[in-house]
Every structure is written in structure tokens, then in C-alpha cells.
Amino acid sequence: MTLTAGEPGESVGSQGLAVWRMLQQAQVRITRGLEADLLVGHDLALASYDVLLRLSEASERRLRIERPGRAGAALAQRPDPSRRPSPA
Template sequence: MRATKEDDAGPGAVAERVDARGMRAWRGLLRAHAQVTRVLEAELEEAHKLPLASYDVLVQLAEAPNGALRMSELADAVLLSRSGLTRLVDRLVREGLVERQSCPSDLRGTLAVLTPAGLARLRAASGTHLRGVARHVLSRYSPTELELLGDLLGRLATPAEATGACGQEDRAIGGGPAA
């Protein structure tokens, strides 16, 4: 990555271009994420002994075709590093919630596959999680505000585009073909 004159100007010059309204929005987003995540994590842990990251992995697998995703696709979907996901999946395998399988169409690839026990654990925890989301997030906004919030936050998100358990398709931001 090439440095620009803007980079050479130092952090003070950049900060001068970010107004108070922008910084309030940014800090509010960070605080809201941290606060809501902390509360949802605590609720899942208390009721089901299931960390939020584990719940997210189980959700991604349950929504995937055949309950399976390549480890690389799963890491992208749950926003973890490859090594972080490997450690998490190791724990889920030990608990019998996920199993690893070789990808039949690409023997270099490894699939994470949801087990029946994993699906049962997800189903047991989903009510707690969804009630928490409703209580701590959705109840604070009108339907119109939720629509707007979804649109605004959607602009920031780069979805992990999975094309199937063993298929790889490069995607650019916005879901179009990569350049």
C-alpha cells in the first residue's frame, strides 16, 4: 500500500476533517456493539453455557446447505481469523456440536458440519438469543427506524458470500463479480 500526502499529514490532520457529529456516530456504534454483545453473551452463557461466538458458528452452519461450510467460508461469515475459528471449532468438535469432514470436491478443503447435537443445542439457545435481541435492540426502535438502521448498517457490512459448502466464488464488495 502506497503512502499518500494525506497519510504524511499525521493523525491530527485527519482528525480535523472528522467532525463532532461523525465521531459521535462512530463512538456510539462502538459502544452500542460492545454493550449489546456483552449482554447477549452473558444471557447465552448463563442459560445455555454457550458463548455468543459458538452460537454464531452454529447459526451459520444451520443456515448453510447440508449444514456444512468450508472452514475458510465459516471464518469469513463469523468474522474470525482462520486460527481463531480453528480453536473455536476444535472446542465445538470436543462438545460434539460440530464435526470436521474432508470436502469431497476439493480434498485440500475441510468442512465444518453441524451435528444433530449441535442443531439441538442451537434450537435450545435460539429462543434466549432472539428474546435478547428483541429486548436489547429491536424494542428501542420503531419499524421505520429499524428499516433505516438496517439500510445504514448494511452499507458498512461486507457480507460473506458463500456459494456452497465446497464451491469458491470470489466476490467484490456489494456481491458483484470480483475485478
Template sequence: MTEPRWLDTFQQRDWRSYVEGSVRLADLLDRDLKAKHGLTMAEYEILVRLSEAPERRLRMAELADVASQSRSRLSHTVSRLECKGLVARNTCGADKRGVNAELTDDGFAFLSKAAVDHVATVRQFFIDVIDPEDLAAIGRAFTAIAEQVDKAR
């Protein structure tokens, strides 16, 4: 067997900073959305993805991919959003086997209000505390990470 490639002191420090910071930030964003709008981050992400899609509609399988959720988890999350009147499900036009999730007009209006608060929190705890050069580096780094993870799937 080959010897593990242990992290050096600086790599360990940076890795731990990433883990601690990302967990704390995700928790804060989730708590903030729940407190102000009764939404989880997963629900918010689905609403955002639907708002950006043509006709505010995506096939459930595609929505699961872009929202980084399993199909089973997505189905449960969309059910909660349906109960709130924010999302509707209907069959795909040409392919009756497929199911679309569609952002309702109420869902779009709700998201528009939630997005104002959410972006303020993102700015306060992420964007505005990072130098622009470092922010660009984070963007490049996580694009590379996402691509590497996608290759491993």
C-alpha cells in the same frame, strides 16, 4: 505528511455512540447466551452458519470465513462444540485433505432452543428500539462497511 482528517463534533459523537452501544450489546448477547445455554456468541454463530449450510455442513476454511474467525480460533471453538456433541468433524468426501464441520442432530435441536431466546434478546435490545427506517440505514451502512473491510484484506 498530510494532516489527519479529524472527526468533527457530530462524527465523534456518533462514532463514540456506535462503539459504546456495540460493545454493550455484544457483551449482553454473549452473557445472555452463556447464562441460558452455556454458549458464547462465537459458538452460536458457528451453529447458525452450519444450520444454514447445505446438509448442515461446511469446510472448516469456509466456516472460518463466514463466521469471521481465524482458522486457529475456529478450530478451538469447534473442538468445544464437538465435546458438547453439537458439531462433528470429518474429512471431505472427494478431497481427503479438507475437513468438514457438521451440525449434529443434537446440535440442531440445541440451536433451535437457543435461537428462540437469542432472537427475543436481539429484538428487545436492537430491533424493537430502532425505527424501521433507521434499521434499514444500519443494514445499508454495515453492508458497505463489510465490503470496504473485505477489500482491505
């Protein structure tokens, strides 16, 4: 399998893939650590914190509830940092 980098025809070598895996693993560890700290310290899930953060930054601290279809599509496009990357 060949993965391409920034330029057309440029491939990512095994060293690049190793760096990418390390980045993903670090993101998973950080996310899990944040989730654990929020749950223990505030009984708050990371997803709930994300909603509260968005509300605090929103105009008039209000957000419009999205239709399930649109929200589901947006969630499907976001990577799940808690999911472990599968071995290559």
C-alpha cells in the same frame, strides 16, 4: 488527525466522531449482553452460537473447515465488538 467520510475531501467533525463512538459503545454493550445471556441460559459462548448459526444456514448444514491461514486472515479483518474503543 483528519478522517474522511463518504466523499473524497469530506472530513468527519467532532460531532460525527461522537456519534461513531456512541455506535461502537452500543455495539459492545449489546454483544456483551448477548454473550452473558447465552452463557447463563444455554452455557454457550457467542462465538459458538455464531458457528451453529452458520451451520444451520449452510447447504446440507455442512461447512468446510478453512485452512488456519485463511481463517486467521478473515478473523483479523472482522472487528472485535467486545474490545472497548480507545479514547481519541
